[in-house]
Amino acid sequence: MTATADYRTLAERAEKELAEATAAEALSWTVEHFGDDFIVASNMQDAVLIDLATQVKPDLNVLFLETGYHFAETIGTRDAVQTVYPGVRIVNAQAEQSVAEQDAEYGKNLFERDPNQCCFLRKVVPLRSTLSQYSAWVTGVRRVDAPTRANTPIVTWDERNGLVKINPIAAWSDDQFNGYIRDHGILENPLVSAGYLSIGCEPCTAKVEPGQDPRSGRWAGQSKTECGLHG
Ligand code: SF4
Numbered sequence: 001m002t003a004t005a006d007y008r009t010l011a012e013r014a015e016k017e018l019a020e021a022t023a024a025e026a027l028s029w030t031v032e033h034f035g036d037d038f039i040v041a042s043n044m045q046d047a048v049l050i051d052l053a054t055q056v057k058p059d060l061n062v063l064f065l066e067t068g069y070h071f072a073e074t075i076g077t078r079d080a081v082q083t084v085y086p087g088v089r090i091v092n093a094q095a096e097q098s099v100a101e102q103d104a105e106y107g108k109n110l111f112e113r114d115p116n117q118c119c120f121l122r123k124v125v126p127l128r129s130t131l132s133q134y135s136a137w138v139t140g141v142r143r144v145d146a147p148t149r150a151n152t153p154i155v156t157w158d159e160r161n162g163l164v165k166i167n168p169i170a171a172w173s174d175d176q177f178n179g180y181i182r183d184h185g186i187l188e189n190p191l192v193s194a195g196y197l198s199i200g201c202e203p204c205t206a207k208v209e210p211g212q213d214p215r216s217g218r219w220a221g222q223s224k225t226e227c228g229l230h231g
Contacts, residue, residue, distance in 0.1 A: 011157035011164040023168035038136035044077040047187040049140040058087035066092040067122040068099040069201035093126035136164035
């Protein structure tokens with residue numbers, strides 16, 4: 001197995017060489033270098049990334065952070081993904097504690113008082129634990145998602161989690177993204193058409209009015225804007 005230092009060097013070289021790569025090129029590069037040793041993250045808002053990735057590798061691993069706080073529609077979308085892409089293996093990463101156990105230790109509805117700690121326990125820790133089993137991960141982060149994501153590279157070294165991170169659709173505009181969903185009939189969480197444009201856990205996701213920043217519906221009314229997964 002290649003040492004971490006070698007993967008870091010590989011990622012740093014690819015950050016330059018694949019700076020203008022298409023999604024298909026970035027995904028082919030991922031399969032070529034990592035084989036089965038990577039995982040594709042999805043929040044089950046849509047299956048764009050999964051659709052693109054399965055064209056290169058139909059039997060890939062898909063990471064879903066099963067926080068225990070998802071909308072029923074999001075769980076339904078996850079299950080529909082399994083039906084539409086039968087080759088994928090969905091890895092449901094869960095927190096060490098159930099919601100009931102967390103309530104017992106920290107008090108009910110920790111997300112109201114300390115969303116950073118809740119996200120840490122239910123997203124960041126399970127993510128790290130799952131990623132520690134792989135050498136690379138693939139995400140659907142796009143530069144237009146938020147100002148904090150404006151410089152997202154196609155390939156980079158993920159210092160925080162210690163593996164290679166590939167963002168194949170980082171450069172995609174909203175038009176390109178929505179056009180792909182429309183033209184290819186891609187599975188989409190039904191909450192999107194109901195006005196939820198950035199979907200996370202149910203208690204921390206609100207509808208967004210037309211013309212508003214899609215991510216303004218996440219932790220609405222609080223200063224928090226990111227889960228701590230991509231920072
Ligand atoms: Fe908790 Fe909300 Fe973070 Fe989900 S998004 S883990 S409910 S704080």
